[in-house]
Amino acid sequence: MRLWTLHPKYLDRRGLVALWREALLAQAVLSGSTRGYVRHPQLRRFLEGRSPVGAIAEYLRIVHAESVARGYRFAAGKIRRATDRGRIEVARGQLEFEWDHLMAKVRRRDPGWYARVVQVK
Numbered sequence: 001m002r003l004w005t006l007h008p009k010y011l012d013r014r015g016l017v018a019l020w021r022e023a024l025l026a027q028a029v030l031s032g033s034t035r036g037y038v039r040h041p042q043l044r045r046f047l048e049g050r051s052p053v054g055a056i057a058e059y060l061r062i063v064h065a066e067s068v069a070r071g072y073r074f075a076a077g078k079i080r081r082a083t084d085r086g087r088i089e090v091a092r093g094q095l096e097f098e099w100d101h102l103m104a105k106v107r108r109r110d111p112g113w114y115a116r117v118v119q120v121k
Contacts, residue, residue, distance in 0.1 A: 001040050001043075002019070002022060003026055003046075003059070004098055006095065007062070008063050009066055009069075011066075013110070014109060020063055023063055024060070026040075026046070026056050027060060027079070027080060029043060030046055045089065049089075050086055050087075051085070053082050054084035055086030057080050058082070
């Protein structure tokens with residue numbers, strides 16, 4: 001399970017689709033709908049917040065908005081309703097680590113996308 005801290009606009013097509021699936025799985029775990037992955041390290045930052053379900057719902061809304069901007073049809077109805085949007089804390093070092101990791105992956109699997117986003121950092 002990989003739940004990127006980076007904004008989904010930097011993910012290539014494969015990365016965005018995978019993120020949607022994995023974030024839906026995370027939502028199921030955080031809401032108690034499944035018993036697997038309950039101790040997964042990617043969920044820790046959501047669990048440490050005030051509203052884990054609200055935070056993952058907000059995360060999914062952002063991923064969904066990016067999918068709409070690209071013309072994809074992710075099912076918004078799969079996002080749970082939450083009254084508290086929740087927030088997660090993120091360290092700058094985490095962002096830098098993820099950026100380098102993403103660029104290494106995208107350079108190999110989608111050189112065209114890599115050329116579009118590599119200049120951002």
